[in-house]
Amino acid sequence: DAVDSAPAIVVGSGYGGAVAALRLAQAGIRTLVLEMGRLWNTAGPDGKVFCTTSAPDHRSMWFRTRTEAPLGTFLWLDVVNRDIGRYPGVLDRVHFDQMSVYVGRGVGGGSLVNGSMAVTPSRSYFAEQFPTVDADEMYGTYFPRARAALGVNSVDPAWFESTEWYRFTRVSRKHAEKAGLRTTFVPSVYDFGHMQREAAGTAPKSALGGEVIYGNNQGKRSLDKTYLAAALGTGNVTLHTLEKVRAISRAPDGTYVLTAERIDETGKVVATKEYGCTYLFLGGGSIGTTELLLRARETGTLPDLDARVGAGWGTNGNVMLGRANHLWDTVGANQSTMPVMGIDDWANTANPVFAEIAPLPTGLEHWVSLYLAITRNPERASFSYDTGSDRLRLGWTAAHSAVSVAMAKRLFDRINAANATIYRYDLFGSRSKVFADDFTYHPLGGCVLGRATDDYGRVRGYPRLYVTDGSLVPGSLGVNPFVTITALAERTMARVLAEDTAP
Ligand code: FAD
Incomplete structure (x- = not known):
């Protein structure tokens, strides 16, 4: 039998897949x-x-010859990026015409490279984004279920106030408060017990050793330690790695047929495999899942897919920026890579922004306060798939990003005015670039819940085909997305197992 088959196949091992x-x-x-x-x-x-952020090697990035870190320069110098060997490294930066998207590659997807911030969105904004989802059920059942399974915990406030490793956060909090802004602690899936042992010198340093975007060797509860470990522990899960699904079609009996390419560590395709299944779950992330479905629709292998597949994509309003502090406001040479606090101005209807206070762990005092702002940008773009070149395109433009920048600027102009400080101009490559608006960590949408799928992630037109990942979220969430993606996937699975898989 040339076709390997399983009752269920899951594509991708990020939050939705896990x-x-x-x-x-x-x-x-x-x-x-x-x-x-x-x-x-x-x-x-x-x-x-994993390799460190300060000395990246072939393990850092997905088939690159040079790293592409979010902060390209320091004092305008090209000191951040390094030449590396081509290898299936853990972080990818997917380039579209006017936007690039960071994603994790490996068993655990984004959980391997992300900042661990485990934030539940405000109920009112969630309800606005998901009008057909029962918010009582989400906040009563699925968010708590997701947080428990992900291992969410919080920094000890007393330790936070006293440790050198969060001095950079306390300085940013002080500056926000001076502008009359509220800050809030954000929970995390990084084990704070481990972090305190790192600080005490009784555990190897990971968050306190500059590790994050190229993976953490310690302390982080990534999906391979939580959901996926539990899944493999049942004995019912088989995992194939270095296999990229290329095509999906449907057999006459209504089962699904997948074509996957197996690559080696040089990226060469060493085998093309076919798989069959009754139930197919897509967890390739906003880009991975949308690409698979668009290709299937446009090449005619799943011709009845909804016209809304590919639409409703956004960046969660992401903008990164740095401020230059006064000499007396030292941020500290020692900085934990795991953010624990955000400036919460989301309730400001004139300019809603949630800005996380981000580290810049260089090992030297640099007087920079760094932020990743999540703005309420209403712009949305669509993906399209070109059959001739087999290329996925994204219609997001610089004008769409400018909306995020204007919102971030209004907030941080206030903070600068209250503290008599200025922006940093040297971090993002060119003389004048203050706001990094050409990349996102939070790709959301492409196969939006209730539009391209039904209200539970069932793909319209195709029974027993499901989407469980970030492509369900309509472009904006107001907070970091993985807790919501996990909780929505829990909700989908509860419904599907109750209704669709009964014998
Ligand atoms: P992913 O986690 O992206 O998983 C998709 C998986 O599918 C990947 O492993 C991919 O390799 C695989 N895949 C894709 N296509 C195919 C295919 N065709 N065949 C086989 N496999 C495929 N979010 C937060 O909530 N908090 C944070 O602190 C935070 N920080 C971040 C920092 C960085 C640097 C980045 C990049 C992201 C961060 N995020 C954060 C975002 C978060 O990681 C993502 O929202 C989340 O991982 C998305 O989950 P997902 O299930 O949609 O897909």
Whole structure:
């Protein structure tokens, strides 16, 4: 039999894929997970699984010859990025015409590279974004379920106030308060017990050792330690890595057929495989899932997909920026890579922004306060797929980003005015660039809940085909997205297992 088959297949092993795999497996359904990245569980010659941000090597980025870090320069100098060997590294930056998107590659998806901030959105904004979802059920059942399974915890406030590692956060809090702004602690999936042991010198340093965007060797509860470990523990899950799903079609009996390419560590395709399944769950993330469905619609393998597949995409209003502090406001040479606080001005209807206070851990005092602002940008773009060139395109433009920048600028102009400070001009490559608005960490949408799918993520027109990832979110959430993606996936799985998989 040339076709490997399983009752259920899950594409991708990020948040949406991991939830699907665990809940299917617990229901006794044999499940195959296909992930294009590698499994990050073996140490390299340096004894570590992941490389550091200060000395990135081939493990850092997905088939690159040079790293592409978010902060390209320091004092306008090209000191940040490094030449590296081509390899299936853990962080990818997917380039579209006027926007690029950072994503994680590997077993665990974005959980391997992200900042661990585990934020539940405000109920009113969630309800606005998801008018057909029962908010009582989300806030009563699925958000708590997601937070528990992800291992969310909070920094000890007393330790936070006293440790050198969060001095940079306290300085930014003081500056926000001077402008009359509110700050709030944000929970995390980084183990704060471990972080305190790192500070005490009794555990190896990871968050306190500059590790984050190229992976954490310690302390982080990434999905491979939580949902995916539990899924594999059931014995019902098989995991194939370095396999990228290319095509989806439907057999005459209504089952799904997948074509996947297996690559080696040089990126060469070493085999093309076919898989069959009854239930198909797409967890490739906003870009991965949307690309698969658009290709299927445009090449005619799933011709009845809804016209709204590809639409409703946004950046969650992401903008990164730095401020230059006075000499007496030292931010500290020692900075934890895990943010724990945000400036919460979301309720300001004239200019809603939630800005997380981000670290810039260089090991030297630099007087920079860095932020990732999440703005309420109403602009949305669509993906399109060009069959001739087999290319996914994204209609997001610089004009769309300018809306986010204007909102971030209004907030931080206030903070600068209250503190007599200015922006940093040297961090993002060119002489005049203050606001990094050409990349996002939070790609959202492309297969929006209740539009391209029904209200539970069932893909319209195709029974037993589901979307469980960030492509369900309509472009904006107001906070960091993984808790919401996880909770929505929990909701989908509860419904599907109750209604669709009964014998
Ligand atoms: P992903 O986590 O992106 O998972 C998709 C997986 O599918 C990937 O492993 C991918 O390799 C695989 N895949 C895709 N296509 C295919 C295919 N065709 N075949 C096989 N496999 C495929 N969010 C927060 O909430 N808090 C934070 O602090 C935070 N910080 C971030 C920092 C960085 C640097 C980045 C990049 C992101 C951050 N995010 C954060 C965003 C968060 O990580 C994402 O929202 C989340 O990972 C999206 O989950 P997902 O399930 O939609 O997809």
